[in-house]
Amino acid sequence: MNDLLRRLLFLPTQLSEHARDVDGLHFFVVVTTMVAGLLIFATALAFMIRYRRRSEGETTPEVQPKHWHEAVFVGVPLAFFLLWFAIGYPQFVETTQPPPGAMDVFVQGKKWMWKFAYQGGPSSLDVLRVPVGRPVRLLITSRDVIHSFYVPELRLKLDALPGRYTQTWFQPEVAGRYQVFCAEYCGLSHSGMLAELVVMPAAEFDAWIADQRRGEARAQDAALTAGEQGLPGSSILEQGRRVAADQGCLKCHSVDGSRHIGPTFIDLYGRKEKLTTGEVVVADEAYLTRSMMDPAAQLVAGFQNVMPSFQGRMSPPEVASVVEYIKSLKTPAVSAGPSEGPVYEPSPRK
Amino acid sequence: MHSAVAHHFESLEKQGQAQRLGMWLFLATEVLLFTALFAAYGVYRYLYTEAFAQASRGLETWLGGVNTFVLVTSSFTVAMGLDAIVKGKNRRTALLFGLSILMGCVFMVLKGIEYRHHFLHAELPGQFYGGPIAGSGGSMFFALYFLITGLHAFHVVVGMTVLGVIGARAWMGKYDAQYHVPVELAGLYWHLVDLIWIFVFPLIYLI
Amino acid sequence: MSHHPESSPPVYAERNYLNTPATGLKSWLFTLDHKRIGVMFLVAALIFFAVGGLFAMLIRLELLTPGPTVMDAMTYNRMFTLHGVVMIFLFMIPAIPSGFGNFLVPIMVGAKDVAFPRLNLLSFYVYLLGAVIALGGMIYGGADTGWTFYTPYSTTTTTKVVPILLGAFILGFSSILTGLNFIVTVHTLRAPGITWNKLPLFVWSIYATSIIQILATPVLGMTLLLVAIENAFGWGIFDPARGGDPVLFQHFFWFYSHPAVYIMILPAMAVISEVVCAFSRKNIFGYKAVAYSSLGIAFVGFFTWGHHLFTSGQSAFNAGVFGVLTMFVGIFTAIKVFNWVATMYKGSIDFKTPFIYFIGFLFFLFFGGMTGVALGTVSLDIHWQDTYFVVAHFHFIMVGSTIMAFLAALHYWWPLMTGRMYNERWGLVGATLVVSGFVFTFLPQFLLGNEGMPRRYYNYPERFQALNVASTAGASVLGIGFLIILVYLLVALRHGRIAGTNPWGSRGYEWLTTSPPPFENFDVVPAFERGPHEYHQLPAPGAPGAPGAGHA
Numbered sequence A: 001m002n003d004l005l006r007r008l009l010f011l012p013t014q015l016s017e018h019a020r021d022v023d024g025l026h027f028f029v030v031v032t033t034m035v036a037g038l039l040i041f042a043t044a045l046a047f048m049i050r051y052r053r054r055s056e057g058e059t060t061p062e063v064q065p066k067h068w069h070e071a072v073f074v075g076v077p078l079a080f081f082l083l084w085f086a087i088g089y090p091q092f093v094e095t096t097q098p099p100p101g102a103m104d105v106f107v108q109g110k111k112w113m114w115k116f117a118y119q120g121g122p123s124s125l126d127v128l129r130v131p132v133g134r135p136v137r138l139l140i141t142s143r144d145v146i147h148s149f150y151v152p153e154l155r156l157k158l159d160a161l162p163g164r165y166t167q168t169w170f171q172p173e174v175a176g177r178y179q180v181f182c183a184e185y186c187g188l189s190h191s192g193m194l195a196e197l198v199v200m201p202a203a204e205f206d207a208w209i210a211d212q213r214r215g216e217a218r219a220q221d222a223a224l225t226a227g228e229q230g231l232p233g234s235s236i237l238e239q240g241r242r243v244a245a246d247q248g249c250l251k252c253h254s255v256d257g258s259r260h261i262g263p264t265f266i267d268l269y270g271r272k273e274k275l276t277t278g279e280v281v282v283a284d285e286a287y288l289t290r291s292m293m294d295p296a297a298q299l300v301a302g303f304q305n306v307m308p309s310f311q312g313r314m315s316p317p318e319v320a321s322v323v324e325y326i327k328s329l330k331t332p333a334v335s336a337g338p339s340e341g342p343v344y345e346p347s348p349r350k
Numbered sequence B: 001m002h003s004a005v006a007h008h009f010e011s012l013e014k015q016g017q018a019q020r021l022g023m024w025l026f027l028a029t030e031v032l033l034f035t036a037l038f039a040a041y042g043v044y045r046y047l048y049t050e051a052f053a054q055a056s057r058g059l060e061t062w063l064g065g066v067n068t069f070v071l072v073t074s075s076f077t078v079a080m081g082l083d084a085i086v087k088g089k090n091r092r093t094a095l096l097f098g099l100s101i102l103m104g105c106v107f108m109v110l111k112g113i114e115y116r117h118h119f120l121h122a123e124l125p126g127q128f129y130g131g132p133i134a135g136s137g138g139s140m141f142f143a144l145y146f147l148i149t150g151l152h153a154f155h156v157v158v159g160m161t162v163l164g165v166i167g168a169r170a171w172m173g174k175y176d177a178q179y180h181v182p183v184e185l186a187g188l189y190w191h192l193v194d195l196i197w198i199f200v201f202p203l204i205y206l207i
Numbered sequence C: 001m002s003h004h005p006e007s008s009p010p011v012y013a014e015r016n017y018l019n020t021p022a023t024g025l026k027s028w029l030f031t032l033d034h035k036r037i038g039v040m041f042l043v044a045a046l047i048f049f050a051v052g053g054l055f056a057m058l059i060r061l062e063l064l065t066p067g068p069t070v071m072d073a074m075t076y077n078r079m080f081t082l083h084g085v086v087m088i089f090l091f092m093i094p095a096i097p098s099g100f101g102n103f104l105v106p107i108m109v110g111a112k113d114v115a116f117p118r119l120n121l122l123s124f125y126v127y128l129l130g131a132v133i134a135l136g137g138m139i140y141g142g143a144d145t146g147w148t149f150y151t152p153y154s155t156t157t158t159t160k161v162v163p164i165l166l167g168a169f170i171l172g173f174s175s176i177l178t179g180l181n182f183i184v185t186v187h188t189l190r191a192p193g194i195t196w197n198k199l200p201l202f203v204w205s206i207y208a209t210s211i212i213q214i215l216a217t218p219v220l221g222m223t224l225l226l227v228a229i230e231n232a233f234g235w236g237i238f239d240p241a242r243g244g245d246p247v248l249f250q251h252f253f254w255f256y257s258h259p260a261v262y263i264m265i266l267p268a269m270a271v272i273s274e275v276v277c278a279f280s281r282k283n284i285f286g287y288k289a290v291a292y293s294s295l296g297i298a299f300v301g302f303f304t305w306g307h308h309l310f311t312s313g314q315s316a317f318n319a320g321v322f323g324v325l326t327m328f329v330g331i332f333t334a335i336k337v338f339n340w341v342a343t344m345y346k347g348s349i350d351f352k353t354p355f356i357y358f359i360g361f362l363f364f365l366f367f368g369g370m371t372g373v374a375l376g377t378v379s380l381d382i383h384w385q386d387t388y389f390v391v392a393h394f395h396f397i398m399v400g401s402t403i404m405a406f407l408a409a410l411h412y413w414w415p416l417m418t419g420r421m422y423n424e425r426w427g428l429v430g431a432t433l434v435v436s437g438f439v440f441t442f443l444p445q446f447l448l449g450n451e452g453m454p455r456r457y458y459n460y461p462e463r464f465q466a467l468n469v470a471s472t473a474g475a476s477v478l479g480i481g482f483l484i485i486l487v488y489l490l491v492a493l494r495h496g497r498i499a500g501t502n503p504w505g506s507r508g509y510e511w512l513t514t515s516p517p518p519f520e521n522f523d524v525v526p527a528f529e530r531g532p533h534e535y536h537q538l539p540a541p542g543a544p545g546a547p548g549a550g551h552a
Ligand code: HEA
Pocket: A032, A036, A076, A077, A080, A081, C148, C261, C262, C264, C265, C307, C308, C326, C327, C329, C330, C331, C333, C334, C337, C338, C365, C366, C367, C368, C369, C370, C371, C372, C373, C374, C375, C376, C377, C381, C384, C385, C386, C390, C393, C394, C397, C398, C402
């Protein structure tokens, strides 16, 4: 029954108990509406047929309502509406009260990507990995404008507000991959601000996160040594890659040649770029750096002027590392799966 | 029938009644216009209690006080002007309105001085704020300060213009004891401008 | 198809507002006649409707395929913003109150004109000015914020929001002036016979609308101004980076915009109350209930704005309060719906075009409204907020109900305004196309919403395509329907059959005058001894108000 109605209403699968409850209310609402509608329109139809005009001169009597008529007109709907609310409101309140001991995930919206950070653990772009059967609390915020974290299968949605945290929680019951949408309009690629919710068996998840933590540690001291001695080498590229990911370059620039919001990075270095002005420039270090600091100055033909300036948002060593990273991207290169956070790829061969 | 009656009104009283009602409705919209700003002020005062209190203390309360006095008096002279026209003394009305306009000017000048001090101390809204208060509270306070007082000052100017026009027409004897609704309405408007300041002053300067 | 074959041909009132006091463009542009101003509002609104509709068609076209179809993302984002802004601020809010309201309210209260004819004309030009500024902003850049202008996006975007904000701000004044005018008119210019309890329901509803316009619009004006200032100078009122609170904007915006949705539906209800009586030839069931429920909507409507913020991290307490109040606001509409249905009881129903639109209206209002209440149940809204379910909800009510009512009004009062009849057969064709096309366009969108497709999406995952195709198909039927209507109405202007006084045999006061009405509305102001919705004990044939009167 539940499943039949669900399919009839095009509702996605129910990933949590909350989702099931909400659908319960949904069905109740639909049924009351349909019944009420049927009654009202059946009556209307009956009147239309019974009282259709038969002759031009026809006259009609005056009919006035009794008080109880109006009482019913008010009472019946109000009763149902309040009943709906009495069911729906507690369901909402429940989502605002995470159970103690829920696993915290910090969610950060940013044009146009989702970043998920685990306590003391790794952070990932556009993939949220959670264990089956454990409560997860999301602490949601935004770095720029308002976004909204939305997973239909969870019947859950919450705005990501700049400058403050909002929280909600869920407990997924079925392993699998589900889509995360951005449900608050946030500009050019609002509809591209998708992420993936990966629900894994608990054991698998534990293994994964432990592994990630180790990886993090390694990467960190790698970055450290690189910082200290400033040697070129895998570490600076690794850092450049991470900076590019954190800063969100890779959200608009692919590293696999595919055209995104921005031109791909691969083989960018040394490439002849045609600008909107018609002139052609060679993408050297200077150009690359300028493009980051003042993107509007030289627009690549066929692209929107939407790249934010990173003036002051990246330290000089970071900029340098990104430039090095871009230079290192030559075909054949490791292709970045769209939803896999590039942070976790093996560093490119050189 | 009196010449001032429009074709679609059957009598002068009806027309006057309509115009008064219209004016009151208009005043209601004016109040709501400011209410939005007051609401914002309330919210941020609640969020940045300390900063707002500090910024408010930094204001030249005595200037605000004097201004309050000036405006109230001007309201009083306007009321006298109205009383005069009811008695049919239109010249007297004109003079009293002129007096009120003068006080309006005084108000504007004092406000100008105050603004000048703010500019000198870089007590400006949002990104332009260079004042002593740390955090966002200060800039927020002055954003609202300039919005509210600025909008009010704008209303003062409009009010003075209205008084000017009506005053002049009164001088020319366009109104008399029987027909003086416009004078009434001009008075009403000026009272509103005054009334709003009565709210602004304690809200921004005192508490 | 003549209306009363037996009676002698109806007469066209030669001395009417279209040729007195003067003819020619100038006499229109500087007219103070409420009827002419009303007509000018209507024409302008219809033009903007066509523009907004064009945008809508482009939106539907783009959504035909999951990927890019006919435009790029930036264009699409501007498209739905302009669509929303044009449809709401330029078409829907002025259309019925400023258009039909201006034409009818003074006649219905037995007055010669509105209280302040000059303000009335000013209101029209303010409206044009606002429209020009807004459209100007669209042509040079356009905005991509959505009609809700949410901060901080609207304060940081590089597109041209400021002109559009200013345009909307100015349009607000037009709305205020007109509302003010109506309230004063109803209070001070009612003809002796017309007591509050004999006020036509159309006037009651417009009166309630005007109250909302006066109380809510200034707040919107201020809010839009703040956003404009923010966007231009960065004063930080709504900017989190400067300690501002972006959600505060949403409260301000919805404090206006929820009541504003009633500015859009109450006039529709005004029309329907008249139409249902006229075509059932029957007194309204529960006059007081229908009349006062309008005031109820106007009042309660001011306390439900929070139901637009359920997902904004608002406190559970707020959500509760706004949720409950939302349940109550539905009731007043329910009362009306039931009373309209009951009005048909023992009536004598004539299935003319306006009545077909009444049926459509009832259907769409019911489902649009019920889905609205469903959205108010908080937990369901969490799933639906900013999905196509919401889009479907408000199109059901705004396009569904209000436009149906608008078209009903256009056909019902067409003879009064032009003195000619439109072609009834084509009328029925148009009505059928519009109603059915409408169902096909927006029913799928409810399902899209359930399935989880967010709104304002330029691209979407493949699994949503089937329903989107269905919706686009429906939209094209809708468009054709409107074009047909446009065509036969334009034809009727010249070649329509002479309507004559009161062709519908309606009892509404506005039909006591000749069509088209004379310059000051009545050659002889009637006594208005009977109510505007009384159909029992018909007077002697030929007397004003009797079916077929004016033909003898
Ligand atoms: C004309 C415009 C109009 C009207 C009249 C309404 C009417 C209502 N609206 Fe709607 N609404 C909009 C236009 C309108 N709305 C718009 C434009 C938006 C989106 C804005 C945006 O985000 O862009 C919106 C969004 C919106 C939301 C927010 C959705 C979201 O973004 O998350 C909500 C939530 O509560 C809501 C609720 C309601 C309710 C309860 C009513 C009620 O007034 C409905 C009352 C009517 C009925 C209830 C039907 C009649 C009832 C009966 C016949 C009773 C019979 C029943 C029984 C016997 C059980 N509306």
